[in-house]
Amino acid sequence: MSYKNFPMVSRVIFGRGSFNQLNDIVAPKRLNTKSPFIFLVDDVFKNNTWLTSRINLSYDDKIIYISAKEEPKTSQVDELVESIILDTKERPSGIIGIGGGTLLDLAKAVSIMLTNQGKTENYQGWDLVKNPAIYHVGVPTISGTGAEVSRTTVLTGPIRKLGINSDYTPFDQVILDPELTKDVPKEQWFFTGMDCYIHCIESLNGTYLNTFSQSYGEMSLELCKDIFFGESLSKEEAEDKLMMASWHGGMSIVYSQVGVAHALSYGLSYLLGTKHGIGNCIVFNHLEEFYPEGVKLFKAMKKKHNIELPQGICADLSDSDFDTMINISLSLEPLWENAVGKNWKNTVTRKKLKELYKKM
Template sequence: MVSRVIYGRGSFNQLSDIIAPKRLNVKAPFIYLVDDVFKGNAWLTSRISLAYEDQLLFISADQEPTTSQVDDLVEQIILNHKDRPSGIIGIGGGTLLDLAKAVALMLTNKGESKDYQGWDLVKSPAIYHVGIPTISGTGAEVSRTTVLTGPERKLGINSDYTPFDQVILDPELTTGIPKDQWFYTGMDCFIHCVESLNGTYLNAFSQSYGEKAYELCKEIFMDDKGSQEEQQDKLMMASWHGGMSIAYSQVGVAHALSYGLGYLLGTRHGIGNCIVFDNLEEFYPEGVALFKKMKTLHGIQLPQGICSELGDDEFNIMIDVALGLEPLWENAIGKNWKQTITRDKLRSLYERM
């Protein structure tokens, strides 16, 4: 679990005070990885206090994080600084938070990040790392994984060393998000809840978080009441609770298939989950029915036919990626999932998208 978390509007202003005791020495910098959407945005950047050898790196979130990107960042940091950094601070959405977690891990573990894609392969604790979400829904701020697209697969570095040491939850930072992006990342949270609450890994701990997040999602996306500030506050907490729910259970069919889309087509995670989930009545009938109502209520038009021109080799690549996520299928279907989740079954599902 994340060992320290602070919540509240304006709490981002406390960042300098929070990390100051963690500085190792004047030559051990804090490295800030910041979504480049904030480049030139003094409202946020003026509140980041750089000192000594500290470095602020603006990174585009247009593409989801890759293992090569992580390795390049780690190499850049090592070459530019003689001392190991005091900490990594990620500021942004799921992409930046996953990058921050992965870089913090790879500064203390040998080899390439692709070597650690999987479950519990990390041997050494990461350096101190802080997560500050600027969009709500992904749950990356609380999860024990950092999802990366590698040369052979899209898969997270899942370990007890991955979670942030400190998270700052400031709903003010989510102001100004485009409506479509707000919906897609919000639905990522909703789908987390559906897959957790309907999975075989469900337990009382994950259920308590999942149910709370599910109810918050319904309030936000169905009732559509309250001020913008209230909606921001609720979605930030839904994201946290949804992330906690899957941290103690697992996701399911939508995420497994979405990883295939992301690996082959570069489909962003949030919208990919929505495209997949829209076709999963067979697995999550109540959740999909509610999702379709939310989609209509907010006037969201999902892309159609993204798999219509793919060939056999391309379908097989997506199917291989999806089938490699065995814990997701076991959670969704049960230990005997291979009896029903065949390559033909997955091909038919992809062909509907």
């Protein structure tokens, strides 16, 4: 039997206020005075000096503010890489992503594409990256996506939504500072937290499950229950726990895989631009057939936090639109094999997927 030899994030720092150590952490990684650090920062922090004043720019270092309103695209990565190459005298010393899953995925993708030729879309898939990425650091400012720890960077390309899954994708350094999540709006907190919860449910109920994945998944699931059902947690305790749930949830799928909710939500995201966290929630709400206990608990958490999901987002779609989403979903074969088993094509039919999408 052959076992997968996966890389992990090689360095991680956790703690409230640990973001203050960013400059000391990256300084020894500077190649020379002409090789800048490029900071990709969620533009919600553009006028937030509480965060940005702690980024010390030296030499030709640069902050690029990026909107996270839309899912990250391969074309966006190509544009960023081109602008960085044109603006810098030498290859950057490193890319530092500060934000939610969108910014973290962009930072991972840009760091890969600075050392690999061609278009980003050509690297969507498993183990297609040939050259190591440049040094890259992830600083999550919202918890739940698991992007800070995963070996994939999920991107929407011209023909599909699919990650760059490679040994060179994981961050070299992650800074987990729960204090950075203090201003996340409630609904966004819930949807992104549920992304983490769904990671656990899909991993723990999948055919790829193994003790490695199970130990992380069970820890993350318990933390999620604490956070979304716990009565006595302070805001700070909940922030700390969700950051660790996100980390463990991400680790639970490193050695296994996600499942039905992600396979279907990729279709929604590609066609309608639905954000990943909310898309997972919209789909998961209808997956009792696959995850009966998980969906029951999800609905209870939704009720407890007074969360309303968008209704009827697929109501006016054409047959061609449904076909597009179904094609995207069915192309994610490892997700279906994990969810249903090796013979998944016998039961996961186009008709079944269309019926599921029509419920949304």
